[in-house]
Each structure stands twice: as structure tokens, then as C-alpha cells.
Amino acid sequence: MTNAAVAVQHQSVKADDSFLTIRKLTKKFGDVAAVDAVSLNIRKGEIFAMLGASGCGKSTLLRMLAGFEIPSSGAIVLEGQDITSLPPYERPINMMFQSYALFPHLTVEQNIAFGLERDGMPKGDITTRVTEMLELTQLKQFAKRKPHQLSGGQQQRVALARSLAKRPKLLLLDEPLGALDKKLREQTQIELVNIIDKVGVTCVMVTHDQEEAMTMASRIAVMKSGGFLQVGPPREIYETPATKYVADFIGNVNLFKGTLSVDEPDHVVIQTPECQHFVSHGITGTLGMDVHVALRPEKISLQKKAPTPQERESAREDGFNCVQGIVKNVSYLGSYTTYHVKLSTGTTLKVMNTNDARHDDHRLDWDDSVYAWWDGSDVVVLTQ
Amino acid sequence: MQRSRFGLGWMTVVFLFLYLPIFTLVVFSFNDSKLATQWGGFTLKWYAEILNDREVREALWLSLKIAFLTATASVVLGTLAAFAMVRYTKFKGRTLFSGMVNAPLVMPEVIIGLSLLLMLVSVQRAFGVPERGVLTIWLGHSLLGMAYAAVVVQSRLLELDKSLEEAAMDLGCRPHEVFRLVTLPMIAPSLLSAWLLTFTISLDDVVLSAFLSGPGSTTLPIVIFSRARLGMSPTINAIAAIMIFIVAAGVIFGSLWLARAEKRRAEEQAAAYREALPSP
């Protein structure tokens, strides 16, 4: 490969990588930093979700991207152009509001055409584009209605159509499905992703619903008090959470507090009051340090008899990764069942097993004495 | 039960107290007798008399003109003031500004009238203008009307979803376009109420008009007031009845129209949700 080719390739990778770059972005309200020195690169065409509890600064960050809040410091660069101080009406960015913010005095059609008219687009082109948007969102028969004549789901689609009509470089979604009921939400998540993919727009969304973020996003940032705790694909965030907060925030988890008692390059052992946790990979830490062990409920096996060594191959020695307890709660939830197992230390272990057999001979009941064990590769050690 | 009957009785007394005089006034404007206390049969002659009474005719026309101008000016100024108070929360002297906008609501009208008169007299002495007349009454009424209009518009602006204006900006509106294309249509009903309110306030104002009117610019309430002092005459009843009709017609049509619009909206909304449900 020639030098020039390498340079070109390198450049294109770099440009792709940083379609949207946020550099040390900070927003202070008085003395409190709602967003605190956040840096981020977003790739072209990806759906990026910011996830966090109420008040963590998600909306503030999104509003800075839209131009409604002026950052206290830091920079926002979109396709090489610094847009930090551009007013909202000059940014090639459109936002879909949580409340939809449809103009109640305009029809569906006029709502969608609103932004195009502001750009002085010729009338014929506007009609074509509006029709295209109505088809994309399946709203054709509602074109002449006013927003209050639509159901919640239909209003949401109008809001989407309106924010896509100007073909923005970046689409911002603030709690896009927050106003819909649960059943409609699940169905709409997929629809929304399909439409965004079809249009190919890069998308940054904000949500406090982790399921929504996992379903829709290609990457997730977990936020807490104005900063990012972890950024990565949904799977990575779920399987290898970086901190205790992330592990607890995303999905269900069993957390044990303990100390590092064996520290080898290929495995470690964590001593907690409940049992010895054998972990089949090394970690960076020092012997005797305080750590947390995270264990997803669906990774735990449960049965009445003590597991044979073959059954628990990777746990190596007896007593590792295995506890005994009493079933205190059984919730049958159709495709799976959750159990609460009370251990001798008083801790409650959450276990989730799928119900794949129709007639389960090993059915567990309240007050059954059981063994719970798990694989050494499923244990996540958290040092923060 | 006992209590609710007591409440009902109490309410009846209050409403009788408020509306009986108005009712009698209207009835006696059709009374064919010079005596205000005695029913002498039905007649329209007092109304005919008004039609021939040049002073009353001119005063009514002047009052309507001033009320129209006042309502228009008050709504424009009041809207601007309300907008400044609601949307620009951080400018210097904001508290002083909103205090001054609202002051005419609580200040005794006599004092407003007197101070305006003193100011206008000295201005006139220095520059020769303005002559006391329509212009000065209009200024005084607008000062008062602006305060009322600002309150009405402000309350509407406060309940307006801010994200509507943000959405407009997001879609490419500059601030003045946001106001024209989104804010204004949204607050239009409150502008109408503010207009009607300030129209009636101006139409029946006596105190400010008395201070600010000049020769040849007598408004209807002042005519009524000065004639009533000379003794009640059935013509005054007729004039008052006409004013009541004007105001009541405005209020009744206004509220009917609003109620109809509200009802239609609710029905359409319900229909949209019924339709969105999957059919069984």
C-alpha cells in the first residue's frame, strides 16, 4: 500500500469515527454542574442512547446539542464544523420532543411542512417531501387532521416525520416513547429503529428506560451526575459493567461485597461472606482489596441435590461458586420463573431460570432447600 | 342537607342583591311613567328620546371609539409587557418593571387620574400639546387597560408549553418568526378576552374620564353620571340598558363560542382515540 493510500484511508476512518465530537462539554446552573466535562465521539449512522436516572443531566446534554442551552465550556463539532455557538435555527439538527410539541393550530401536513417553509423551499418540493414523510410514517390518511384529532401513537409519528422532514444531519430524540403506554412502546421501538435506519440519519437519544436503550441503540452511555460512567454496545454494558452502579442500573443483578484473596494472572478468587468466588480471568487489583462481585440472575443454576463435579466443571474445587439456601419466593412469569433464595448469611439471591420443559420434574417450591451454583466465567468483579 | 340548603339560600340572597337592581333598571327603561317608582305600562319612548338626544348619541359614539382604541392599544402594549415578563426572566430591573406594569391594578383610580391630569397640564403648558380630549382619555384608559391585558396574557403565556417555541426554533424560525407563527396563534384566545375586558373597562370608566376629558369630549358614563345627579330620569335607564345589552351580548356570544369550540375539540379528541383502538 502506498503512503498516500494509507493517509486517505486513515483520514476517512478518522472522519467517520468523529461525525459528531463533543469535547469537555460542561453546563453549570449556578454552582451545580448539570453536565460535567463530557467528551464523546459519535459515528455516522449510529443510534446512540444516553441512559441514566432522573436528574443526571441527559436532557441538558441533549439540549446543548440542539442549541437550547449554551454550554459553560467545551465544544461541539459536527462533521468538522464547530457548532457550539450556533443558534438552534442555524444548526443542521432536528429534535423530537418528549411532549411532541406539535403545533396545535396546524394540520399534520402543515406541521411537517413547517420547517421546509422556513427554509424557503419551493412549494412543489415541499409537497413532494411531505408526501414522502407521510408515507414513511404511514400517516397518509391523517394528513388533514389537527394534532388533537390523533391518538398518542399517531402524534408520535407526526413528531418523527416533522423532525426528519428537513433531512437533518443529526436527529435528537428526548424520551421518544415516554408518553406511550407499555405495549405500544415495545411495538413502536422497532418501528422507530426501522424508520431511522431507512433514512440513515445519525441519532442521539435520551431515555431512562434501559430496555428501550438496549433495543434501539447501537451504543449506550450510562450517565450519573453529569458524567459518563461507561460507554459501549448494549451487550458489553450488560455483560461486563464497569462499575457497581452500572451493574445495578442495567438489569437485575446480585451484588456481593468481598475481598480479593487469590490473585493469579489467569484466575482470581474473591472471598465474600456467602462463599468463595472463583473467577476464570485475571483482574487488575491488589491482594486484600475490597471488591464487589456481580452475578446476573439468569446465570445461576438451581436444584435440590448438590451438583456433581461434572455439572460444575469450571468451579474446580468444592465449595467454590456454590451456595445453599431456602427458596423464599417463586414467581412464575410464563417463559421464565424467578426465585428468591435466602442464604444462611441472610442475603437473598435472585435467580431466574427459563421454563423450557413443559413438565418440569425438578420443580422447586417455597421452603425447598436448594443448591445454587454458577460458572467462573459468569462472575464479574467490580473494583469501583 | 341542612347546610346545603342554607348555602343555597345565602347564594340566592347575594345574587338577588347583585342582579335585582340591574333587572329593575332594564324593566323601568320600558316604563311609561315619569316616576321611577311606579309602573305605567310598556313603552319605547325613552329609547326614541335617546335617538333624538344629540348629546347622548355623540357621547355613546365617543365612548365606543375610545373603548375600541383603548382595547387595541392595551392588548398590544399588555402583550409586549407580558411577553417581556414571562420570557425574559433575567433582565436588569425586572421586578421593578413587573411592579410598574401591575401597579395600576391596585392604585386608586382617583390618584391615577389626578397625577395624569397634573402631568398633562404641565406638559401642555410647556409644549402647547396635548389638548385635553379624546387623546388624553385614550392615554389614561390605555394605562389602566394595559395592566389588565398584561395579567390576562401573562397567565396564558405561563401555561403555554415552552417546547412549542423551542420546536419552532429547532425547525428554523428566528425569534420574531417564532412569535408570529407559533406564540401569537397560541395566545390568540387570551388576546380576544383581554380585548373584550379592556373594552368594557374603558366603556364604563367615569373617574379617569372625568379627570382627562376636555370640553366637547364627554363620554357616555360621564353624561349618565351628570344627569343622574340632576335626578333619575327614565332616559338614563334606557341608556344604561343599552350599555348592558352591548356588554352582555359581547360576553354571552364570547362564552358560547368558546364553549362550543372546547366541546368540539373534546369530541374530536375522543374520536381519535376510539379510532386508534384495534377493532374487535
Ligand SMILES: Nc1ncnc2c1ncn2[C@@H]1O[C@H](COP(=O)(O)OP(=O)(O)OP(=O)(O)O)[C@@H](O)[C@H]1O
Ligand atoms: N434551567 C435550569 N436551571 C437550573 N437547574 C437546572 C435547569 N435545567 C436542569 N437543571 C438541573 O440540572 C440537572 C440535570 O437536569 P436534566 O433535566 O438534564 O436531567 P435529566 O437527566 O434529563 O432528568 P429527567 O430524567 O428527570 O428528565 C438537574 O439537577 C436539574 O435540576
Ligand SMILES: [Mg+2]
Ligand atoms: Mg429530561
